[in-house]
Amino acid sequence: MIAKKRFLHSMFLLTLQFTSCTYMDAIKTNQTVKDGSLVISKENNFALGFFSLGNSSFRYLGIWYHKVPEQTVVWVANRGHPINGSSGFLSINQYGNLVLYGDSDRTVPVWSANCSVGYTCEAQLLDSGNLVLVQTTSKGVVWQSFDYPTDTMLAGMKLGLNRKTGQELFLTSWRSADDPATGDFSFKLYPSSLPQFFLYRGTKRYWRTASWPWRGQWQLYKESFVNIQDEVYFVYTPIDDSIILRIMVDHTGFLKVVTWHVSDHKWKEFWAAPKHQCDWYGKCGAYSTCEPVDITRYECACLPGYELKDARNWYLRDGSGGCVSKGLESSSVCDPGEGFVKVDKVLLPDSSFAVWVNTSMSRANCEKQCKMNCSCSAYAIVDAPGIARGCITWHGELMDTTYDRNDRYDLYVRVDALELAENARKSKGSHEKGLLTVLIPAVLSTSLIISVLGYLWLRKRGEKETWVANELRRSGNDVDLDFFKLSTLSAATKNFSPDNKLGEGGFGSVYKGQLPNGEEIAVKRLSKNSGQGIEEFTNEVKVIGKLQHRNLVKLVGCCIQGGEPMLIYEYLPNKSLDSFLFDETRELFLDWSTRFVIIVGIARGILYLHQDSRLRIIHRDLKCSNILLDAEMTPKISDFGMARIFGRDQIQDETRRVMGTFGYMSPEYAAFGKISVKSDVFSFGVMLLEIVSGKRNNRYNLQDSSLTLIGHVWELWREERALEIVDSSLQELYHPQEVLKCIQIGLLCVQENAMDRPSMLAVVFMLSSSEAAIPSPKEPAFIFREICSKPHTLIEVQEDDGGGGGGVELAINKHG
Template sequence: MMVIFNGKNSGLHLNTGYEPKSPRDWSLRNGSEGCVRKESMCGNEEGFVMMKRLKGPDSSNAAWMDMSMSSSECEQACLSNCSCTAFISMNIDGMGTRCLAWYGELMDLVENTYEMWDLNVRVDATELATYTSKSEGFLGHKRQVAIAISTVVVPLFLVSFIAYMCLMKKRKTKRTLKRKLQNQSLNFIGFKGSLEGNELEDSSRHPDLSIFNLSCLVTATGNFSPTNKLGQGGFGSVFKGQLSNGQQIAVKRLSKNSGQGIEEFKNEVVLIAKLQHRNLVKLLGCCIQEEERMLIYEYMPNKSLDSFIFDHTRSSLLNWRKRFEIIIGIARGILYLHQDSRLRIIHRDLKTSNVLLDGEMNPKISDFGIARIFKGDQIQDKTTRVVGTYGYMSPEYAIFEKFSTKSDVFSFGVILLEIVSGKKNNGSYHKQDSLTLIGHVWELWREGRALDIVDSSINDSFVYHEVVRCIQIGLLCVQEDAMDRPTMLAVLLMLSCETTLPSPKQPAFIFRRPTNDLGSITGGGVYSINDVTITEFEAR
């Protein structure tokens, strides 16, 4: 059984029933082979060791027990199955206490400060006794250690404090000099202080971020030839390029007329360089030279998701299985932003055109120009400038200028419904009473005809229960009250595991057309049953 932490092969603590797969490599500080579970006989007085403050393993090998269980009942159920390797007793939004068990490999374990799960890992009797005795020995030894420390710590503290103050003074002087030199360099190339020296210094320390020369990018893109242009947005234009070593790249070039481009550029350089996930587009580097500001990304040969699902000729290339995999990939990418990365990121502009597809049609979230970082236990923020895309913005953000992780959940719900239906949320629905996709899906759901919304190009490939489940999860994500929407962790578990889902409440932004042309006879005009009017958005 191989155990993988955070996408990299490394071992569980050896006192929890695991040992290096290759002891020789482990002694050389090479943990790439990971760990394997020590040999044990099932039922031979096995037990569980609790690993605290963890994010749960990858849910692909997890399954819910059939009924609500206490922690002790969950332990006994897992212990009675020889294939069960770990369990968590937890409370999921709106579903009560549930028992989640893992079978086989434990993948993607990571320490986490936002979701502090206690994972119970199965070990044999010998390992359990060893772990228990060490824990008791530690408590018994703790008092002796405290006494020893108290006799030494005071004089050491005084010496250390003096040395620390001298070191800080020296570092401050060195940092001040370096910032002055760096700011002079930024001003020389025309950046004029829009990036602070410490921000660029922090991003440039990232081992995978390179500073590209302008002449190199001019050559790679054919002097930014129109034939190499991939698209255009509020930031500027994106060009395809090829480096001298044959690597293909996408160059995002800041438009000189972009009012918000400098801020977006700074945000992406400082923020994305710190994010690494298989479902996020990779930033290779940047270029700040003369009057040019450019971001260099890995090239996505299949462009964006919307170019497939909204194109009648290309939508058939995405059967249901591939669409479901894309939904899972997007959910994992958002969960990484909200919980698993060392920063808590709110994207604020999630939409199908910002989901790129690589050569194997794997989804990668892009465009972090208006993303925001949440710190510590912060759960909500407010902005004075609403930017984003109509049809994907949550009501609390579009109207009250408040955003949180639940704002991204709303956007994900819209994307999910668009993937299933092949229709845009803010498209035209001449033959239906509802004027939005959300409203149309809600009406069909209430009538028990949810499958009527499924894209006709996947009628021969979709799995009934998966599609119905996705539609229900999509409606749960676009509920009007942010508190009613699930977290992305709950969304991913609902997508991955068979369990009873709560019934969705009425979504936000349900617009209907009047029943007759006079309007005033029935209450008048196009209206929203949410009693909300949106008059202005700042487009990107």
């Protein structure tokens, strides 16, 4: 009976303690919050309490999400003054001030928020995550944590400037993931007449937003910007209260928008900056533009009317010196006849020295206003909330002008009369050239097709050419291609000059060429000594000529003269993926975001081949050297010489002629000649792991191990150390969860049993969706490697028709 009473009493005290902890959202005079206790907002959104990071014994007072299982701190009181041990406590002292002490004797105050003199105050944690100090009588807020943000911006928090008090409201990063002390990075509003936010490292700017007025980018939240006499600030409110969202500056210097995904129980990055090479502030210096189009060509260029300030540094890809006016010494910009040259669709220059001329003005009047002021270097017309169209003029340096992928604004740059005339001449020439570019290819293509087809019908030029011509004529109704003369291609490639050679493969060489209309092409020339290549050539023409997809290389035409059939492709300036991925210098251009875009692009291209095209096509030779990259690093699948066409309902096929590249062929295809869509899935999985690791599967050599790259990834995955395989050149500048997802998908694709591998539709869905459930992979094929003196080879296994008793002949061709 006594035991029962004691139990009931204990349960009562436990219930009382739980209730007190759950519903205590305020701290009143002489109340304390000890280490281990919590203050929780009314709707349980946020909690205030003590916490530690990593294995440290240091304790901090902070605010975190109470409903999120993963403790995520959004504000820290004593970020630079940790308490050693659990002796700290928080209380309202006799003066009404909120004080954090580092010891129970109240002799070591660590942090405080002061109440107004002569008043009593109490502290309250609001459901917005704002800790406020309120006067008990008037209920007026005398202090709030939202006025002292750390690394996180919550909904309802202001970032900007209080002009009355001079107080800046800005974010500062943590020093490291385990140290909330003030770090190197900050995110501040620059309150000029056209405000904009900057990311700083110390005092140096390294990224900026567009200038106000801002265009809403997302539907996650509603942004508001207030610019009045007393204050200027930015604030956001969520459109859907069920979405848990925060904006933060992390300790590595990235500004991020992250959301909590309840189904996955983790935070996921929604957006981050800076990401691209032209995002870095002032990368190309003053009076320049930055355009990240062709990774082999320098992204910096001078604005109209300007020229390089330091050609040597520019050549060394250091554009920080920028550009200077061409007429700096010879003429004044205010000479008669001057004008403006339009620069299309850019992120407008840094607006620190820009002004609003008028909030409602036509472009002609804006230009007139700029022209009247000799210090005006450029102008633009922008749309502003509640304003029809506004005129902005720049006075001083034009800094950080970037071509933007989104539809931005047009900038009109002031130039002298000579530059204006030169620009007009170029525009006229470009227009005339454009007309010729349209007319000449049309006339040439028509005449060439008629002449070559007539030639094929009337004459024969050797057995091989006749066979090819018949094959192409037989499928000609479905293939829309140009037929080129050998003389045209010889002229285009400078007689197939070695200087024009782009590379060499198993069936011949590839040359860069330029047609008379200026179009750049890549010519694949079939080797005379390739006895097996003629079938692959014809197959490639028939297959790829019927396909159109942004992730497949475009076949322009072919040539069947001279005994050496040739394929003519669109020219892709960045060549193949392997030339970047496995090169110690060029791999630096492949940041994680670029690699992920390439992975998704390849997957979508294969999905098109397997499911969405007019034909069902199995590529059979997918590898990084057969993935070409255009100027924007968009991946394009190439080399369809080994492709096999399936019927729409056909699942698999068998062949006695096994063709492919060591390290990329699936086990069932290499051993038994069984071909299916899962053969390509296996090859894709190998490529995916190569892109993540930056290492070749068939040249992988882990010290003191017989594991292949696939085997090593599998071992690390089983030991939950998979991130150790990530390419060291990324320097941890990647999203761990996204990388782990890619590794998991790669392992699913290289599973030994073809039935266990996902379809490419499932692969694309898993890559594109943050909500997709991804199964656990089973043991992959080819875990162990065999000794091979030349592992990067193209192999062909053929039936031996001699009297050898049913053996096989293995032919090995060097892979270029």
